[in-house]
Amino acid sequence: MTGPAVPAVFHLRRARDLIDRHFAEPLDLDAMAAAAGFSRFHFARGFRAAFGETPGQYLTRRRIERAQDLLRSANLTVTEVCHAVGFSSLGSFSATFSELVGASPTEYRRTHAERGALPVPGCFAKAWGRPRPTDPAIGEKQPQRPPS
Numbered sequence: 001m002t003g004p005a006v007p008a009v010f011h012l013r014r015a016r017d018l019i020d021r022h023f024a025e026p027l028d029l030d031a032m033a034a035a036a037g038f039s040r041f042h043f044a045r046g047f048r049a050a051f052g053e054t055p056g057q058y059l060t061r062r063r064i065e066r067a068q069d070l071l072r073s074a075n076l077t078v079t080e081v082c083h084a085v086g087f088s089s090l091g092s093f094s095a096t097f098s099e100l101v102g103a104s105p106t107e108y109r110r111t112h113a114e115r116g117a118l119p120v121p122g123c124f125a126k127a128w129g130r131p132r133p134t135d136p137a138i139g140e141k142q143p144q145r146p147p148s
Contacts, residue, residue, distance in 0.1 A: 011036040012050045015043065016058065023062045024086040029055060063087065064100050071109040078105045 015036040019027060032055050033043035047055045063085040070081045079090055082105075087093035097105050 008038075008046055009050050011038065012043075012047055015047065015055070016051065019055070019059050019062060023059060023066065024084060026086070027059060060096060061100065064097055067093070067097060067105065068101065068108065071105055072112045078109070081105065 015032045018032060018035040029040045029044060032047075033040040036043050036046075038046060044055060047053075047058070051058060053061070067081050067085045070076055070084060071078070074081070076084065078094070082090050082093040085093075087096075094105055097108070101108055103111065
């Protein structure tokens with residue numbers, strides 16, 4: 001006898017959580033679909049139906065949201081922010097940022113700097129954003145432990 005069927009949205013949330021945790025890394029539709037246990041086409045349709053946007057749109061929005069946070073709070077160049085959030089091209093980052101936010105990354109930073117926010121030093125922002133070793137047994141990143 002089998003238990004009750006798990007609604008598809010629970011599987012889709014696993015993929016959304018993967019995007020939230022690894023937004024700065026290269027993620028393709030196959031990896032996201034695998035996290036949900038769906039074929040790529042079934043996953044893309046289901047994700048859009050459940051969350052109102054495609055997986056690619058969600059990933060891009062998460063990257064831009066993180067970029068906004070870094071531009072407001074970290075002492076990083078726009079290029080450093082671009083790469084820290086997973087974009088490989090400064091041009092596509094700037095165009096996408098401008099389209100979604102309504103201002104270029106530089107204008108956005110200037111507007112928030114005028115409000116008097118103190119930036120976090122870039123070295124700290126880079127250290128916290130650095131990938132950590134992966135434990136292959138569970139597929140999750142584990143914090144590094146100091147040597148004993």
